[in-house]
Amino acid sequence: MNLSTFFTAAAISASAIFSAQSVASETSLPDLNGQVIVAVTENAYTPLNFIDPETGNGIGWEYDAFNEIANRLNAKVDWQLSSWDSMIQAVKQGQFDVGMDGITINDERKKEIDFSVPYMISQQFMLVRQDESRFSEHTSFAKDSDLLIGAQPGTTNFYVAVYNVLDGDENNSRIQLFETFGASVQALKTGDVDMVLMDASSAKGYMGANPGTFKLVGDPLGTEEFGFILTPGSKLTPAINAAIKSMQEDGTLEALNQKWFFDYQH
Known part of the structure; x- marks a missing residue:
């Protein structure tokens, strides 16, 4: 996905994509058999992850994206919170399975943790x-x-x-x-x-x-390219990569861009 595509309005709504395309992709993606994935974020990076002022719950682009990834892989998400300065180390040590906070993929961080394929540029x-x-x-x-x-x-x-x-x-x-x-x-x-x-x-x-x-x-x-971070050697990495690629191909990521960068009013 390049930047010109990134800011192109989606042709169909996120809800329509999630109901139709998720089901269509299930047959070609790994099945995690209900595995619980412990995911961590910071809730301080609008609109990727932040606190909904009306409900007090964490919401944002990354929440929607990773919940959809779990849905496609037949997995469940246990959402946790961490400060940015401790997140990478905590994922590296296996305290969490996957982390996200608009984290840029770079060679220095690759020495510490694994990255998914980019989900945003x-x-x-x-x-x-x-x-x-x-x-x-x-x-x-x-x-x-x-x-x-x-x-x-x-x-x-x-x-x-x-x-x-x-x-x-x-x-x-x-x-x-x-x-x-x-x-x-x-x-x-x-x-x-x-x-x-x-x-x-x-x-x-x-x-x-x-x-x-x-x-x-x-x-x-x-x-910069953003990716999810995972514990080094994680068996989840190829499954998450497959789900991200399916969401790129069927337009789900574009629909999330439309929802969070154009339609949503905080």
């Missing part, structure tokens, strides 16, 4: 306040030493800020660190920082949730 953009006029791309941002970036340590957003926008110093004081991604966006909203780097998918979610508050500026700063 996105790019990093500069999210700013709607009334921002001091800069319009990353070079003009970098030149103004008074401007601050909000970031969550250890994330792709943080490293792009360090190496693609600023000077390569991971201790640069212009990067303000926050425990969660949502906290960095809140700091942007209140004026405590001036820019947050964000993949295009989440940017759509935050702009939809806060009409007239944010905008994107500048060109994309790199492309």
Whole structure:
């Protein structure tokens, strides 16, 4: 799936796909015979995973996607929560079977854990306040030493800020660190920082949730692939990969894009 496809509206609704295509795919996918898959997320990365303010339950693109994967594989999901900074290690140690949090597939992480095939391809953009006029791309941002970036340590957003926008110093004081991604966006909203780097998918979610508050500026700063993380050597990996591929082929992933990045109003 490329980015142009990623932002194309689905031709049919998610509910129609799930009812028709899931059944059609069952015969060609592995059968896990009701196995319980312990899945972990953070609930802090809108619209991939976050708390529904009305119900207090975790919802989002990744919840829908992985619930559908389990359905196609005849498995059940036991949802658990973890902070971002401990998630990869916890999955590596087998505390959870699979983790998700908009996690970028890269070689360094592959040394620690296994990845599924990519379920989403996105790019990093500069999210700013709607009334921002001091800069319009990353070079003009970098030149103004008074401007601050909000970031969550250890994330792709943080490293792009360090190496693609600023000077390569991971201790640069212009990067303000926050425990969660949502906290960095809140700091942007209140004026405590001036820019947050964000993949295009989440940017759509935050702009939809806060009409007239944010905008994107500048060109994309790199492309990233998101994947589910699994315990090294997990027997679940090929089954999950097969389910993801079936969801790409039948349009389910496009329908989820439509639901969470275009139709849903938080």
